[in-house]
Amino acid sequence: MKIEKWLFVICRSVREQGASHEAHSSQNEVEPSSAARFNARTMSSAKSLERSFRLAIERYGQLGVNVDRALRALSRMPVSLHCWQGDDVQGFERSRGELGGGLAVTGNYPGRARTPDELRRDLDQALALIPGRHRLSLHACYGEFGGRAIDRDAIEPRHFRDWIAWAKERGLGLDFNPTCFGHPKAADGFTLSHRIRGIRDFWIEHCRRSREIGAAMGRALRTPCVTNVWIPDGFKDSPADRHAPRERLIEALDSVFARRLSPQQNVDAVESKLFGLGAESYTVGSHEFYLGYAVSRGKVLCLDAGHFHPTESIADKLSSVLLYVPGVLLHVSRGVRWDSDHVVTFSDELQAIAREVVAMRATAPVHLGLDYFDASINRVAAWIIGTRNLLRALLLALLEPPGIRAAERAGDFTARLALQEEARSLPWGAVWDRYCESQNVPTGESWLSDVRDYERAVLSRRV
Numbered sequence: 001m002k003i004e005k006w007l008f009v010i011c012r013s014v015r016e017q018g019a020s021h022e023a024h025s026s027q028n029e030v031e032p033s034s035a036a037r038f039n040a041r042t043m044s045s046a047k048s049l050e051r052s053f054r055l056a057i058e059r060y061g062q063l064g065v066n067v068d069r070a071l072r073a074l075s076r077m078p079v080s081l082h083c084w085q086g087d088d089v090q091g092f093e094r095s096r097g098e099l100g101g102g103l104a105v106t107g108n109y110p111g112r113a114r115t116p117d118e119l120r121r122d123l124d125q126a127l128a129l130i131p132g133r134h135r136l137s138l139h140a141c142y143g144e145f146g147g148r149a150i151d152r153d154a155i156e157p158r159h160f161r162d163w164i165a166w167a168k169e170r171g172l173g174l175d176f177n178p179t180c181f182g183h184p185k186a187a188d189g190f191t192l193s194h195r196i197r198g199i200r201d202f203w204i205e206h207c208r209r210s211r212e213i214g215a216a217m218g219r220a221l222r223t224p225c226v227t228n229v230w231i232p233d234g235f236k237d238s239p240a241d242r243h244a245p246r247e248r249l250i251e252a253l254d255s256v257f258a259r260r261l262s263p264q265q266n267v268d269a270v271e272s273k274l275f276g277l278g279a280e281s282y283t284v285g286s287h288e289f290y291l292g293y294a295v296s297r298g299k300v301l302c303l304d305a306g307h308f309h310p311t312e313s314i315a316d317k318l319s320s321v322l323l324y325v326p327g328v329l330l331h332v333s334r335g336v337r338w339d340s341d342h343v344v345t346f347s348d349e350l351q352a353i354a355r356e357v358v359a360m361r362a363t364a365p366v367h368l369g370l371d372y373f374d375a376s377i378n379r380v381a382a383w384i385i386g387t388r389n390l391l392r393a394l395l396l397a398l399l400e401p402p403g404i405r406a407a408e409r410a411g412d413f414t415a416r417l418a419l420q421e422e423a424r425s426l427p428w429g430a431v432w433d434r435y436c437e438s439q440n441v442p443t444g445e446s447w448l449s450d451v452r453d454y455e456r457a458v459l460s461r462r463v
C-alpha cells in the first residue's frame with residue numbers, strides 16, 4: 001500500500017476511533033473524559049506512529065518482506081477467546097458442584113461476571129481493545145437455562161439462543177465444548193470411560209447434544225463451530241488396568257460421533273492431557289490415545305500448550321500431526337511448573353508456536369483458541385493481554401525475513417542463526433501499532449486506562 005493511502009487510513013481510523021470509543025463509553029457508563037483523553041492522545045501520536053511505520057516498511061522492504069501482505073494475513077486469523085476466563089469457569093447452571101476435573105482456579109480479584117449479560121458485557125469490553133475480528137469459545141455450562149435445572153444430558157440449542165444472537169450482531173463465530181466436569185456424575189473423576197454403563201451413557205448423550213448445539217451455532221453464524229471434546233478421566237494412583245478404560249473411551253467416542261454433521265456447520269476436535277490434580281498417575285485420554293483416534297477417525301486434534309511435559313513444546317508437533325490429521329485446534333495457554341493455565345505472555349514458546357502456525361497454515365486448517373483462567377488479576381485485562389500477545393506473535397511470524405529459509409535451503413546455518421537473531425530486533429512494534437490503529441483499537445499500553453475506567457464504572461460495582 002502506498003504511503004498516502006496509509007495516511008488516509010490513519011486519519012480515518014483516528015476519526016472512527018473517537019466515534020466508536022464515545023459510543024462504547026456511553027454503553028458502558030465510562031466517564032466522557034476518557035474518550036476526550038483518548039482522542040487527544042491518538043491525534044498527537046498518529047504522526048509519530050506514521051513516521052515509525054514508514055521506516056519499518058522501508059527496513060522490511062530491504063529484507064524482502066511485504067508488510068502490507070502480512071497485515072492482511074493477520075486480519076484473517078481469528079482467535080477464539082475462551083468464555084471461562086471471565087467467570088473462573090463457573091458457568092450458569094442452577095446448581096454447580098466443585099469445579100473438579102483436575103482443574104483449579106486461583107485468585108479472588110473482584111468483578112467476576114455472574115450472569116450471561118455481565119459476561120457478554122465484559123467480552124464486549126475486551127473485544128473493543130483487541131485488533132481484528134475473532135470468535136468466542138463457549139462451554140456447555142454457559143447455557144441460559146432460565147433458572148431451571150436442566151441437566152447436561154438435556155441441553156439444547158435454544159439454551160444458547162442469546163449467545164448466538166449476540167455473536168451474530170457482532171459478526172463473531174462461536175466454538176463449543178461439552179462440559180465433562182463440575183457435576184455429580186463426574187465426581188469420581190471418570191466420564192466417557194466410566195466403568196458404569198449408565199454414567200458413560202449420560203456423558204455420551206451430553207457430548208452428542210453438544211455437537212448438535214455446535215452445528216446450530218455454525219448454521220446460524222455461517223462459520224463452522226469447532227466442538228472440542230475434553231474429559232478429565234484418570235486415576236490418582238497407579239492403575240491395575242490401563243487398557244480397559246481406553247477401550248471404553250474409544251467405544252464412547254464412536255457413539256458420540258456416530259451422527260454425521262455437515263463440516264460447514266460443525267467440526268469435531270479431541271483434546272488430550274498429561275495429568276490433572278487428582279489424576280497424577282494415569283490419564284485415559286493421553287496424547288497417544290487421541291493422536292491415534294484423530295488419525296483413524298479423521299478428527300481435528302486439539303493441542304493444549306499446558307497438556308504436555310513442561311519441557312515439551314507443541315510448536316514442534318504441528319508439522320508432524322498435520323501430516324496425518326485433517327486439522328489442529330490449538331489451545332494456547334501457559335503452564336508454570338504444571339498445567340497452571342497462566343495468562344499467555346510473549347514468550348519464546350509462544351513465538352515458536354505462532355511461527356509454526358504461520359508456516360503450516362497453507363497445509364491444513366489450524367484453529368486458534370485460548371485456554372487459561374487467572375482470577376488473581378482483572379479478568380478483562382487477562383483476555384486482552386493473552387489475545388494481543390498471540391496476535392503479536394503471529395505478526396512477528398508473518399514478518400519473518402525470507403532470507404532465513406533461503407539460508408537453510410543453501411545449507412548456510414551460520415547465516416540462518418545470524419538472521420534469526422537479527423530478526424528479533426526488527427521494527428515490528430511499529431507494524432503492530434499500525435495494525436491496532438487500522439483496526440480502531442488503542443496502541444501500546446493505552447488500552448489499560450480503558451480497562452481501568454471499565455473496572456471503576458462496572459466491575460467494582462459487582463459486590
Ligand SMILES: [Mn+2]
Binds near residue numbers: 331
Ligand atoms: Mn485446553
